[in-house]
Amino acid sequence: MTFEYLTQQMIPGPPNNNHGSDDLSISYADASSLDDSNGLRFKLDKSWRRMVGFYSSLALTNATDKLLAIGALAEYVMTTRQGESYLAGLWSRSLHADLLWRSTNPGSGRSDDWIAPTWSWASVRSAVRFEIDIEGPVTAVADVIDVSCSYVDNNPFGLAERGGHLALRGRVMPCELRKTVGRRETEYFIDHPDLGLNIQVYRDSEDEPTTASGRARAQSGDEPRVSVHLLQVAETCQYPVPLCIALQRAATDDGVLQRWGYVEPPLPRLHKLHDRDTFNQWFTKWSVEETCVIE
Known part of the structure; x- marks a missing residue:
């Protein structure tokens, strides 16, 4: 049905x-x-x-x-x-x-x-x-080094099995997110002194534990911080801005990463073009080329 x-x-x-x-x-x-x-x-x-x-x-x-x-x-x-x-x-x-x-x-x-x-x-x-x-069509910027999925009975349209991974090589930036509690949902924003913008990162799942390498930290009177790696996977074609996902180290801490969330870029509106340019320059300045293996 x-x-x-x-x-x-x-x-x-x-x-x-x-x-x-x-x-x-x-x-x-x-x-x-x-x-x-x-x-x-x-x-x-x-x-x-x-x-x-x-x-x-x-x-x-x-x-x-x-x-x-x-x-x-x-x-x-x-x-x-x-x-x-x-x-x-x-x-x-x-x-x-x-x-x-x-x-x-x-x-x-x-x-x-x-x-x-x-x-x-x-x-x-x-x-x-x-x-x-x-945004319209986007341009892929991260190179796919390897991708694989395992399936029950080798049926790619059926149930997946553990073991699938995705290796991407692209621009990566370690950073911290500050966690605030809004009226409707818990919100995370990139916390970096050189950015000067409120860039929100949407977490995929609130109920899963944060890994040891990215556990939220807070001192008295401070908002909690969460450590993540931003990986640029694509770029908009008009008024370019990085399109990124947020990653964290897996609990095994063996260098493998897990997806943590999605980075929302500044909106594609005329009054946001300066913000898009600012975010683009900031990410280009602070990111480096790395290979990320995501499970």
Whole structure:
């Protein structure tokens, strides 16, 4: 029932079906005919992220079935994404943009049972959104060194197994976040004397313990601080600004990282262009090239 509803709502049919939705009907285009320069590939990629946003808001009886349930839809979509790899809810060709999800309800936490690598939206109970899609197409800047996922019965559209990892080489900046309690949610902002902007970082899950290397610290009268590494995975095409995810050392402390959250850049509005330029210059100045292995 869920699969049928999603395909009707999110992939209504080929362009001549009179549904009046060019943006969604692009899912039926021959992938070999899509041209990055005219935005068709962006629309194809965006249509998947719209499906994920909608699907992740549905209430499943068993959280562990998340990837299994959307797997049928992914297998259906694969016919328009020939030559790509499906990676625990993300796609190899649009991987950089697909990584830029954020949890809408961090308090929902992660499932007690392992479901997916932390870089996958499927790893959190919360609904997710991809706010970067309002920017238009983005440019990938981090190099994919290696990516792998393991699946039960070797079915890439089924349940994932532990062991999947993603190795990205890009610009990385260690920094601290200050934690404040707002009226609606706990908020984290980049805390750096050279920045001069309030850049919010949305945590993926509030109920998971902070690792020893990034445990929140607070002295008397101070706001708690959390140590993270910001990794730039992409950049906006117009009025460039870094698009980053926040990482922390895994509990094993063996050099492997786990995804911690999503960094919200300044908005793509005229009165925010100075802020975008400021954030871009700040990140370029303080970041260095590194390889991050994320599990």
